[in-house]
Every structure is written in C-alpha cells, then in structure tokens.
Amino acid sequence: MVVLVAADLALAEHKMKREKMRRISITPRNNWQKAVENLGFGFHTTDVPYWIESAYYEFTMPEVLQIENATTQLWEMCLEAVQYVIDNDLFTKFCIPSFFVPHIQNSWNEDHASIYGRFDLVLNNGEIKLLEFNADTPTSIYEAGIVQWFWLQDFDKTKDQFNSIHEKLIDYWKYVKDYLHDGVLHFTCLKNSLEDLTTVEYMRDCAIQAGLSTKLIFIEDIGWDGNAQVFLDLEEVAIKNIFKLYPYEWMINEEFAQNILLDKNKTFWIEPSWKMILSNKAILPILWQLFPNHHLLLKASFVNDDFTSYAKKPFLSREGANILLVENQKEIVSTDGEYGAEGYIYQELYKLPNFENNYAVIGSWVIGQQSVGIGIRESDGLITNNLSRFVPHLIV
Numbered sequence: 065m066v067v068l069v070a071a072d073l074a075l076a077e078h079k080m081k082r083e084k085m086r087r088i089s090i091t092p093r094n095n096w097q098k099a100v101e102n103l104g105f106g107f108h109t110t111d112v113p114y115w116i117e118s119a120y121y122e123f124t125m126p127e128v129l130q131i132e133n134a135t136t137q138l139w140e141m142c143l144e145a146v147q148y149v150i151d152n153d154l155f156t157k158f159c160i161p162s163f164f165v166p167h168i169q170n171s172w173n174e175d176h177a178s179i180y181g182r183f184d185l186v187l188n189n190g191e192i193k194l195l196e197f198n199a200d201t202p203t204s205i206y207e208a209g210i211v212q213w214f215w216l217q218d219f220d221k222t223k224d225q226f227n228s229i230h231e232k233l234i235d236y237w238k239y240v241k242d243y244l245h246d247g248v249l250h251f252t253c254l255k256n257s258l259e260d261l262t263t264v265e266y267m268r269d270c271a272i273q274a275g276l277s278t279k280l281i282f283i284e285d286i287g288w289d290g291n292a293q294v295f296l297d298l299e300e301v302a303i304k305n306i307f308k309l310y311p312y313e314w315m316i317n318e319e320f321a322q323n324i325l326l327d328k329n330k331t332f333w334i335e336p337s338w339k340m341i342l343s344n345k346a347i348l349p350i351l352w353q354l355f356p357n358h359h360l361l362l363k364a365s366f367v368n369d370d371f372t373s374y375a376k377k378p379f380l381s382r383e384g385a386n387i388l389l390v391e392n393q394k395e396i397v398s399t400d401g402e403y404g405a406e407g408y409i410y411q412e413l414y415k416l417p418n419f420e421n422n423y424a425v426i427g428s429w430v431i432g433q434q435s436v437g438i439g440i441r442e443s444d445g446l447i448t449n450n451l452s453r454f455v456p457h458l459i460v
Contacts, residue, residue: 085187086122087419087455093117093218104265105211107258112451115207117215121424121440121457127187128226128459134192134360135428135435138183141358142197145350146172146341157366158346159379159406164316167325168337176336177240178432179267179307180205180233184448185426188417193362194351195414195425196377199342200335201311203259204427204454205229206266208439212456223458227437229429230270236432237274244332245304248279250297253309255282260309267307283310286320293328307334312343313380345377345409362412373413378403384449389413399447416446423448424455 093099096117100108108115123131149155150172155165182202184195209229216225251268253260268278279297286303287296295303315321324333341347348364355361368374376388385401391413416423422442429437441452 084124084190085127085417085424087119087422087424088122089119090219091118093215099214099218100211103211103214104262105206107262112453114453115211116442116453116455117219119422119455120219121455123226123457123459125459130192131185131187131226131426131428131438132435134185135183135430138194138197138360139181139430139433139435141351141355141360142199142342142347145347145354146338148354149341149347149350150338154350157350158341158344160340160344161316163325164321164337164340168340171333171336172338176332176338177243177334178336178339179236179240179334181335181339181342181430183428183430185428186414186416187426188415192360193414194348194360195362195411196345197342197347198427199339201309201343202427202429203263203309204439204441205429206263207454208427208429208437209233210266212439212454215456216458219456220458223460225437225456225458229431229437232431232434232436233267233270234273237271237276239432240334241274241276244276245329247277247304248301249276250279250281250303250306251308252281252283252286252306255284264307264309271307283308288323293323293326295323295327295329295331302329303331304329305332305334311380312337312340345379345381346407348377348409348411362414364409364411366407366409368410371410371412375411375413376408377411378408379406384443384447384452387447389446397446399449416448425452 097108100115105115150169155162160168180202182198184198186193186195209227213225213227216223249271251264253264265280268280271278281297285298289296297303349366352361352364372393373391378386381387381401381403384399386399386403388398389396416425421444423446424440424442425448427439427441428435438457440455440457441448442455443449443452
C-alpha cells in the first residue's frame with residue numbers, strides 16, 4: 065500500500081495538465097460476491113449494486129500526490145476554522161443549541177482525539193475542489209481500506225493503491241490508547257443497519273489489533289444510571305470510552321445529550337463533539353471567509369446574493385438529500401428528503417466529472433492528522449445519493 069511523502073508538486077502539476085483519472089471497464093472476478101462476503105462485506109448488493117468491479121478508476125502518481133497534498137491542506141484549514149468558530153462564538157450559525165456548547169468547547173480545549181474523517185473532493189480538469197467534509201460519522205472506510213485492497217490483489221498485485229488506511233487505523237488506535245480513560249472501549253451504532261455495524265466492527269477490529277479492550281453495544285441498549293449519573297452497558301459496566309457511529313445532530317435532540325452533560329465519568333466520545341462544527345455544511349462559508357479564493361475551495365455563503373450557478377445544501381443533509389443544483393439561474397437537478405429545517409448554504413456549482421454517465425466523487429480519508437487513502441463513489445447523476453456505487457481504484 066502506498067505511503068506518500070512530500071512530493072515535487074510543481075512537477076506533479078505540470079504532469080496533471082496532460083494526465084487525468086480514467087474509468088476502465090473490466091470483467092468482474094468469477095464469483096466475486098463470495099470473495100467479498102468472505103471479507104465480511106455483506107451489503108455489496110441491496111435493491112441495486114453497491115460494490116462495482118466491472119470497472120475501476122485509474123490514477124497517475126502525480127494525481128495521487130495532488131490529492132494527498134490537498135487533503136493535508138484542507139485538514140489544517142478545518143482545524144483553523146474550528147478554532148475560529150469557538151473563539152468567535154459562532155455556534156448559532158451552525159444551529160447548535162447553547163446547552164451543548166460547553167461540551168464542544170471542552171472537547172476542543174482538552175484536545176479529545178479524532179480518529180477519522182472523509183473529505184468529498186472533485187478532481188476535474190486537473191483541479192481539486194472540496195464539496196464537503198464528512199467529519200462525524202463517515203462511512204465507506206471498510207470498503208476503501210479492505211475490500212478494494214483485496215480486489216487489487218486478485219486483479220493485479222503488481223499495481224498499487226493510494227491506501228494505507230488499515231495500517232494507519234491500527235497505528236492511531238495505539239496512539240489514542242494512552243489518552244483514554246482506564247477500562248473498556250465500547251463501540252456503538254444502531255441495530256438495524258448492516259452497513260453501520262460493518263463499519264463499527266471494522267473500527268473495533270483495528271482497535272483490538274492495537275491492543276485495546278473493546279465491547280460492542282447497540283446505541284438503543286446503552287443505559288443510564290440516574291443515581292450514579294453514568295452510562296452503563298447491558299452488563300452494568302460503566303461506559304467511559306465509546307466510539308459511536310451515530311450523529312451528534314440526532315443525539316442533541318434526545319435526552320441522551322443531557323445525560324452526556326451530567327455524566328460523572330466524563331466519557332470520551334469518539335468522534336469528539338467538536339467535530340459537530342466540521343460535519344455541518346455551515347463550515348463551508350466559514351472556510352471561504354477565512355481562506356477567500358483558495359484554490360481548493362468553492363465560494364460558499366449563507367445567503368444567495370450573487371450566485372448564478374450554485375448548489376443549495378442543507379446544513380445537515382445526508383446521502384445527497386434535499387440538494388438543489390442551479391446553472392445559469394436554471395434548476396438542473398434536485399433531490400427531496402427530510403432535511404433543511406436548520407437552514408441552507410449556497411456553494412458555487414462545480415460539476416463532478418462524467419465518465420459515460422458515471423459521475424465520480426473522491427472520498428479522501430484523514431486518520432489522525434494524516435491523509436491516508438481514497439475511495440471512489442459514483443452515481444448516475446450530479447448528486448451523489450444513497451444509490452451511489454463504490455468502485456475500486458489503482459495507480460499507474
């Protein structure tokens with residue numbers, strides 16, 4: 065797996081003028097379904113295929129170096145933006161309720177550990193642009209870290225991927241271990257989502273390989289001892305550290321959030337609550353304000369003042385819901401859904417590259433402080449929705 069170091073970006077940018085990502089059609093492996101199921105990948109197909117290996121995406125090394133550098137820059141910019149939001153008390157812009165603000169501030173000031181995040185990037189005509197940052201509960205890390213790597217071993221083991229996800233996860237859990245409370249590290253998600261459970265169990269497996277004691281509990285089964293004011297698992301063991309695949313924006317509307325504030329154990333939540341700032345699309349106008357005209361950013365605003373071509377996005381939408389794309393003042397596509405009550409942002413329109421009606425977005429992963437690899441999802445249209453497909457990649 066490729067582990068990248070500092071590169072000659074001038075050379076990379078020169079090569080990018082004549083080299084670009086490509087989508088290559090191939091014949092899938094015989095009985096590929098069994099191959100991925102043997103890895104524990106049980107949601108490769110639902111009503112429609114999710115895992116696709118009738119094609120792969122091909123990147124040149126200069127492109128990979130460009131993605132790595134962009135991801136590193138964006139992560140550093142995002143950390144600056146979190147500090148700016150906290151310093152200037154901008155939580156109302158994010159529709160974050162005031163009662164939870166002290167927890168966010170505390171998690172930031174005490175540097176509570178962030179394990180991972182996924183930037184959704186567009187690479188088109190040699191340019192990279194940030195669409196959004198999945199900072200709280202990103203999924204597809206198992207597909208990116210494991211499934212596509214084993215596909216490559218069968219397809220062409222002489223090639224490589226931008227993919228050190230698995231090793232970096234184990235290494236970072238080792239690092240985080242010393243900062244957690246003594247005791248078990250719990251892992252949680254909803255009961256009825258195979259995708260979430262697969263992701264959580266993968267993260268848990270990496271933690272086990274890093275030497276941590278772990279335990280799975282579904283979020284519906286987490287108990288609260290009102291007298292002791294601590295969270296409990298089903299065996300009445302106190303929960304002091306927990307990795308959750310459950311969004312903060314759901315939690316803060318539940319009694320659960322009040323209990324987090326009362327918790328005598330001051331449980332470490334992973335991801336930490338300061339990631340609420342970055343997982344909210346309100347961060348996009350803040351980034352533009354802090355870094356105007358930055359080559360990795362698209363112009364973004366809380367109001368539609370002078371946009372003629374733009375994407376209108378809810379602060380908290382998921383899987384492409386409730387998004388409107390407008391080009392030259394004319395609507396070109398929109399999606400429905402249940403989001404938008406908190407508000408919307410407006411972002412300059414920047415179209416995904418079209419590979420014979422397959423529109424690809426690059427999910428670029430950060431683990432700890434490092435850019436560690438990518439996964440490609442594609443849709444039939446310009447909005448990446450819940451019918452998107454995961455397609456493996458390689459480097460030439």
